[in-house]
Amino acid sequence: MAKTPQRPRKKTAKKTAKKSTKKSSKKTVPKRAAKSRPRAPKKRAKASRSRRRPARLLALSFLFFLGLGIYLLYLDHTVREKFEGKRWAIPARVYGQPLEIYSGMAVTPQRLEAELKQLGYRKAGRALKPGTWSRHQERFLVRTRGFRFWDSDEPARHLEISFSSGRLNSLRHVGGAELPLMRLEAPEIGSIYPAHNEDRVLVQHNALPKQLVQGLIATEDRNFYQHQGVAPRSIARALLANLRAGGVVQGGSTLTQQLVKNFYLTRERSLWRKVNEAAMALLLEAHYGKDEILEAYANEIYLGQDGGRAIHGFGLAARFYFNQGLEELNLSRQALLVALVRGPSYYDPRRHPRRAKERRNLVLEMMRDQGLITAGEYKGAATAPLGIDSSKGRGKGRYPAFMSLVRRQLHRDYREEDLNSEGLRIFTTLDPWTQGRVESRVARKLSKLEKKHALPTGKLESAAVLVDSQSGEVRALVGGRHPGYAGFNRALDAVRPIGSLVKPAVYLAALMQPERYTLLTPLDDAPLTLKGADGVLWSPGNYDKKSHGLVPLHQALAKSYNLSTVRLGLDIGLDRVAELLRRMGMSRPLTPVPAMLLGAVSLSPLEVAQLYQGFAAGGFYSPLRAIRAVQSSDGEPLQRYPLTVRQAVPAGPVYLLNRNLQEVTRSGTGRGLSSYLDKNLNIAGKTGTTDDLRDSWFAGFSGDRVAVVWLGRDDNKPAGLSGSKGALQVWGDMMGELQPAPLELLKPDSIETVWVDPASGFLADESCDEARRFPFVEGSAPKTRSSCIGRGGGAVERFFRSFFE
């Protein structure tokens, strides 16, 4: 014991300290044994050569104490280094979009309630503490918590919020002035924790609730404030109890020892580890105060498991179990956290509520017996329900699809180890309220569609992307039918042929040449056969297997005719179409083949959203963003992802296209939308279907949102749904829930509106019977005059007609 283990032991300890994992030390144990054996005989041989015994003994004991001294110094160094340095890898916390509150905003009381609930606010008779609210019919009193945003601090406030007829009509300080606007805290939507899966939220010592500390000390280490790190009497007591029981029934460790065990050592149970633990506990106490040790303990302690994620520290446990801040927990909840210290899985309140309650009440009992709480407090707390939050504390599982998008964007700028260890605060664009609605609608509609069309149950998969139309911020992302599972993320990775969703790009490319194409240009929808570069013949057909002769351009798009589209695309040139797609933000290499015109372009739903966002924003391209800003753990701004725009396409042609896309939902392939959404919303959109009904798409936009829905099967077998029978239905159902703003297109200066006789395509005026007004890029309106011009109507009639202009 004296000499041999010294050097190798150091090695072990070093390794343990470095990695602090269980495995590494286990591996090193046999190594030590193997190494020490061959050395021992050598030393013995040396010793035997020595003639004088006392001198040898002296030398040996000198060496022993020297070794011990060095070892203690080493232990001391280890203890201090880790304790004073960065103690933990602090995972990045990821936040969603905060709710802006201002008078006049279109928000319902239900939405406000849902938002408050999501943030863990509790409804009370009277809102007295931060994080509580009360409601008196249309009037809310809310005590907000403060929050540090990426741009400014939002102080804690006491607010009065009133609604009338579904609108927020007043926002003011209670008993004070009106407030122009404020925002609730950004909801936490996830964290990025290290590979060893320890997640924690750091809590400072002075933020630890007093009763939590008292309860902890009462149950785990009554003499915490008296002992020097070890308590020999409790060890003896525990030893006796264990001998009597013939096994380990009681622990005699102090809180300091428990901390040392978790912090520096392994879970291995050996006498040597116990000795180390005691030595380090003594050293720790010698260097640091009780408060510091308690703070470290409160942050280190393991308190639960969420799938692969280990819940460490009281700060995170409070959120994980109660969806509340630690400082907001009442006595019974604090006691439950203390109860969990003994065995987070055995007393897991979600799986074993009875055990958890018994243990919690035992903690409360001990607190009462030690005079820490009154009998009344005990009674109140012991009869309280566990109060567990059902949402699992907004853990990793909530938004896996969106989180993977966030990670991908972050990885362009950050290393993984910075993300999971520096305690970064990441502000994203996700709107959890919208996300929740989209998720549930998609799942519900999928089952309905399977039933309605007698499709095999559970085979249909889906992805949905919802984007803010002007800024390109991603508000919701659904990666599959079961959004809680972190599996294949179809919104990002299902790269599928987009079918007719590509057609708007073809038509836009045409409308960008106003001297050649207008909305009324007749297109030939006659059959055609093309010979590819490889000599293979290609004969596209229309969805209804018919040819429609000559059709005006707007109708060809509205009805999604294939033949006229192919002819149009070939006429303007495949390169032009491909170039337009690139300008609108497509980064994927495109092969300019004729089949591209009918959607032999494979894109992910997110990429499609990028394309349609460009249309919705009037030809302005803004890269889709999931992140707004990144902040260091102490609130310093590290990075911003600003709002940028670039005019990719002139406004005039995009305006014509968007009018045409409105026709799609009004009278074209997308008219089924009217069973979900009011026609006056004037939604613009396009359906897409691929060969054998493998993929069903719908992409479109309202005044405020762009949304893309894809349906199909993972095995790429026919899903059995066209764009309008499948994806459109999901799209409509989902948007109907979100109260979209009507799409009001602003007419660019370059657009003029002209009376045209649609039958002939000739210039007309208001006196012509069938004439209608169509928008044209200036100078591209027909010049051939219809014979009806100027014939009709007297001055009075014209006067009245002029009101239409």
Next chain:
Amino acid sequence: MSEFYRAPVWIKRAVSLCACLLLVGCVGAPQKSAAPVTESSSTMVTTPSETVTPAEVRESSGVVLRAYEPPVPMSARPVHGKAVASLLAVAAQQERSGNLQGAVTTMERALGIEPRNAHLWYRLAQLRLAQNRTILANDLAMKSKALAGADLGLKRDCWQLIAKARRVKGDEAGARVAERKARMLFH
């Protein structure tokens, strides 16, 4: 946001007005069929084989509006809500104290509330120009201009800002074009 929600009421009024006028206008209108008049410049020789079925906006009254485009609501100078007005004030304060980045962030927040308010885009463009980010300033001013609608004053301001941005970038010819466009908006 507020402008979106005001619209339906306006549309309803506009539609009912149009419907009445249309009925009045139709009384006694002579029946005429559109016959093509040949004109030398015309390249169109064939008439479409199929009758065009133009999109129609049918109201409950059964009256058909004869415009391909749905009625466009008036877009006059944007009226800032209280929330946006207060953010504009904050941004101005930040700008005065030299905190351009802060002002940019504040304007982005304002745009989150009123994304189609052209004036906010213009303010953002101004700030970006002050930061010497000329390309972005140019693009933001283009965006503002696209949303400016009938606000000719704002459109002129946008062109002037674009001219400035182009000049800083070294694009003298482009700057002159922009200035000319700004001048054209004076009358």
